[in-house]
Structures are given as C-alpha cells and as structure tokens.
C-alpha cells in the first residue's frame with residue numbers, strides 16, 4: 001500500500017531551490033503509489049508547476065511573516081501541516097534552514113530523524129537510506145524503525161521526478177501566531193554577495209585556496225566561473241588569509257557541495273577540505289606541487305601555476 005510523504009519545500013527569496021525537486025523525486029519513490037504532499041512557506045511566492053514536479057497536494061503558506069526564516073513560526077506552520085496530512089515520512093533539505101527546522105520539528109513531535117541522505121534504496125518494504133559518515137570517507141545504511149520519521153536530503157545528489165504530470169490539489173493553511181512566536185523575527189537580513197550561482201546548488205564550482213595568494217588573485221577564478229556559469233568557492237586557508245569571505249568556505253566546517261564539476265585551484269587537499277567536496281562527480285585539480293594530496297581524489301590533474309593555467313582554460317571555454 002502506498003504511503004503519504006510530505007516534502008517541506010526549500011525556499012529562498014520566494015523561489016524554490018532545486019533541492020525541492022530532488023526531494024519530490026525521492027518522495028515519489030518512497031510513496032510507492034501513495035500521495036506526495038509539499039508544504040511551501042514564504043512570502044510573494046513564485047510557485048512552479050508542482051504537478052510536473054511530482055506533487056499530488058500542495059499546502060501553501062504565503063504570508064509576510066514567512067518572508068524570512070523564523071524558527072518558531074516555521075516550526076509551528078510545518079507541524080500544523082503534518083497534523084493535517086499525517087505523513088509517514090517528512091522530507092526537509094539538508095540546507096541552512098532545513099538543518100535547523102527538521103530537528104526542531106522532530107523533537108517537538110517526538111519523531112526520529114535520519115540526516116543528510118545522499119541516496120535511498122526502495123526495493124524493500126522499508127526504505128534504506130544512504131548517508132555519508134566520517135567526513136565523507138564512508139557511507140552507512142540506515143533504516144527507520146518507527147513511523148512517522150523525518151529525513152534531511154543533501155542537495156545535488158538525487159534525481160527529480162520524471163514521471164507523468166499529476167493533477168494537483170492546492171490547500172491554503174492559516175496559521176495563527178501569538179506574540180511569543182513573533183518575538184524572534186529577524187528585522188534585517190544581510191545578504192552576502194557570493195556570485196550569481198548558489199554554491200550548494202551549483203553544477204560547477206571553481207574553488208581557490210591559499211595558492212591564489214590574494215583577494216585580487218581570485219579575479220582569475222571569477223572570470224573562469226563566469227564563462228562556465230559556475231559558483232566560486234574557497235578553502236579555509238584562503239578564507240583565513242582574507243582572500244575571500246567565509247561564505248565561500250567549503251569543507252568540514254564550511255559548506256558541503258556535490259557539483260558535477262569541481263575545479264580546485266591552488267588547494268592542497270587537506271582532509272577537512274575533502275570532507276566538503278570529495279563526493280563531487282568530476283574533480284579537476286590545478287596545483288604546482290605534483291605531490292599535493294588533492295591529486296589523490298582528482299579525476300583530472302594539471303600540474304602547473306594556476307595563474308597560467310586558469311586564464312588559458314577561460315580563453316578556451318570562451319571559444320566554445
């Protein structure tokens with residue numbers, strides 16, 4: 001018998017992030033013919049065609065209060081939807097918001113949580129979730145022993161829904177707030193300019209390390225990124241040296257990324273950096289030291305000075 005799965009959409013600035021489509025893909029596999037619900041919270045929402053994306057039911061909460069992520073409001077609203085839908089599984093993105101919201105909801109409802117899944121096997125009665133452990137060096141399989149439960153999904157790993165478009169039922173939800181809920185609303189959100197492409201959703205990342213040597217040195221990386229439609233990332237070495245903002249940091253204490261292509265420029269490949277990028281589909285390393293550990297995880301390695309190699313790559317890609 002099919003299951004009811006609830007996806008909590010990952011919204012930024014009123015628009016859905018790609019990981020929502022990936023969660024809808026997973027939800028359809030978990031539902032096994034059952035119903036896939038999606039809850040969308042935000043303000044002045046730009047809603048996609050949810051039927052094509054694999055949803056059967058959409059629960060929309062478009063309200064000025066949801067314009068910025070406010071933990072107590074979001075938690076209350078999601079719990080309201082869960083109580084109406086009664087799902088067996090609730091999916092959140094393993095994003096900045098999802099990592100905060102999912103455990104808060106799970107804790108309030110006394111549910112178990114499986115975090116940061118990168119895949120799921122659905123050929124048995126009970127799904128088996130795959131998640132990385134030991135900073136991405138190994139993978140573990142996890143099975144939930146009771147329902148309902150909460151799962152967070154790592155962006156950029158799972159396929160979106162590719163089945164026939166569905167007919168969607170749209171519901172509106174009215175959540176009532178009291179003063180205590182509103183007391184933590186953020187009045188000002190400072191958005192850091194990290195380039196046009198969101199790092200955690202980027203299909204291509206050009207990343208720089210201490211070998212880039214200065215803030216100005218990063219301009220060669222930005223030029224390549226622009227030609228490729230890529231995001232720019234960095235090692236902690238580069239961030240600590242003040243070459244770029246910590247918002248760009250990739251690794252164990254930075255962002256975890258899984259792009260199709262990761263181009264590491266002047267990055268040695270410390271274990272803490274690999275923790276954030278070693279699951280990238282194709283890794284290209286540019287380093288003047290042939291012994292640099294990054295070459296051990298790279299699919300393609302270029303031994304050379306990045307200030308010669310990167311501009312040549314940019315010039316060649318411009319021709320394509």
Ligand code: FAD
Nearest residue numbers: 209210211235236237251252253254266268272273288306
């Ligand atoms: P380096 O190790 O100094 O490497 C620079 C590289 O650039 C060298 O390999 C060099 O050969 C090459 N190079 C120099 N000039 C050129 C040139 N002109 N052309 C080509 N190559 C050149 N690090 C992270 O990145 N992310 C994290 O999240 C993170 N978390 C950490 C958490 C903890 C608890 C600790 C202890 C450390 C953490 N680190 C993290 C730091 C990590 O251990 C390394 O110190 C850091 O990744 C090194 O950055 P790097 O590779 O840019 O610098």
